[in-house]
Amino acid sequence: MSGALAPYPDDSGMSAAEKDYLFDLLGYRILRGALTAEQLRRLNDWIDAQPPAKPGEWLGDVEVHSYQGHDGTNYQNVVEGGPVFEELIDGPAWIDDVRRYICNGTCALSLNEAFLNVREQAGYIGIHSGGHLPSLIATTRHRTGQWMVGQINVLMALTDVGPGDGATVIVPGSHKSDLIHPVLAESAHPAYRDDFVAADAAMTAEVHLKAGDALMFTDGLCHGSAARTNPGERRILIYRYSPHYVMPRYNYVPSDALMARLTPARRSIVQPVPPRFAPGRTLTDGARARFS
Ligand SMILES: O=C(O)CCC(=O)C(=O)O
Numbered sequence: 647m648s649g650a651l652a653p654y655p656d657d658s659g660m661s662a663a664e665k666d667y668l669f670d671l672l673g674y675r676i677l678r679g680a681l682t683a684e685q686l687r688r689l690n691d692w693i694d695a696q697p698p699a700k701p702g703e704w705l706g707d708v709e710v711h712s713y714q715g716h717d718g719t720n721y722q723n724v725v726e727g728g729p730v731f732e733e734l735i736d737g738p739a740w741i742d743d744v745r746r747y748i749c750n751g752t753c754a755l756s757l758n759e760a761f762l763n764v765r766e767q768a769g770y771i772g773i774h775s776g777g778h779l780p781s782l783i784a785t786t787r788h789r790t791g792q793w794m795v796g797q798i799n800v801l802m803a804l805t806d807v808g809p810g811d812g813a814t815v816i817v818p819g820s821h822k823s824d825l826i827h828p829v830l831a832e833s834a835h836p837a838y839r840d841d842f843v844a845a846d847a848a849m850t851a852e853v854h855l856k857a858g859d860a861l862m863f864t865d866g867l868c869h870g871s872a873a874r875t876n877p878g879e880r881r882i883l884i885y886r887y888s889p890h891y892v893m894p895r896y897n898y899v900p901s902d903a904l905m906a907r908l909t910p911a912r913r914s915i916v917q918p919v920p921p922r923f924a925p926g927r928t929l930t931d932g933a934r935a936r937f938s
């Protein structure tokens with residue numbers, strides 16, 4: 647990694663206004679101790695209990711997935727994985743700020759994507775995103791005196807993530823940059839470059855987390871990860887929140903059992919706009935295929 651910008655400050659004594667300023671300025675905040683020790687244990691136990699499975703296979707209502715292979719195994723739709731995943735839908739360490747930053751309470755929140763990622767040695771995710779993108783989910787603004795952030799990722803560390811562990815990297819402030827990151831500019835796609843380890847790009851900084859910490863960041867930040875050089879696994883959980891009018895990324899239809907268990911507040915985040923049917927109609931395979 648070459649030439650990181652300023653390190654993240656110690657925000658422990660900051661006022662709420664200073665933390666807002668920091669989020670607007672840098673595009674991210676680090677939430678120390680966002681998960682309880684008990685939640686961490688249950689999350690890691692859940693991973694340990696999963697049978698080996700390949701992308702495309704389902705473990706109940708959780709789909710095994712990978713973006714590009716080298717970024718590791720994703721357990722998608724992981725809110726279906728049990729109570730610990732349900733209680734994090736409105737995790738108290740972030741939900742009020744997420745709600746405020748997305749639209750100051752003028753919209754409903756939507757869980758755009760919820761997945762757990764396990765990444766092994768040599769794994770990485772390429773450099774992606776940035777303020778140059780003409781996309782709502784890359785939009786972060788406060789120009790009107792009101793927050794409007796199209797997507798906030800809450801990335802929770804389930805293992806310690808330090809040097810060599812394949813940390814997430816960000817370019818601080820890049821959500822406000824009108825220019826594309828130069829190495830992303832060489833890519834065929836302006837949003838993502840698969841073949842470039844993000845940490846090798848200038849001005850990126852590794853975000854080191856203790857298990858239980860969370861990185862809360864706008865998806866408009868130019869980011870990615872380092873390649874993991876240490877043996878073992880990096881385990882993270884990502885919940886992405888958007889305004890209710892942004893389609894969920896993969897549009898998993900929540901199971902009846904999950905919806906029955908969730909509190910009204912959580913149900914609304916998982917499915918802010920329920921499908922509407924004329925009497926007697928149901929979601930058929932044909933309807934699903936039309937939209938896939
Ligand atoms: O794996 C990471 O550290 C970052 C993940 C990420 O940016 C993504 O999944 O979009």
Ligand SMILES: [Fe+2]
Nearest residue numbers: 774775869870
């Ligand atoms: Fe990302």
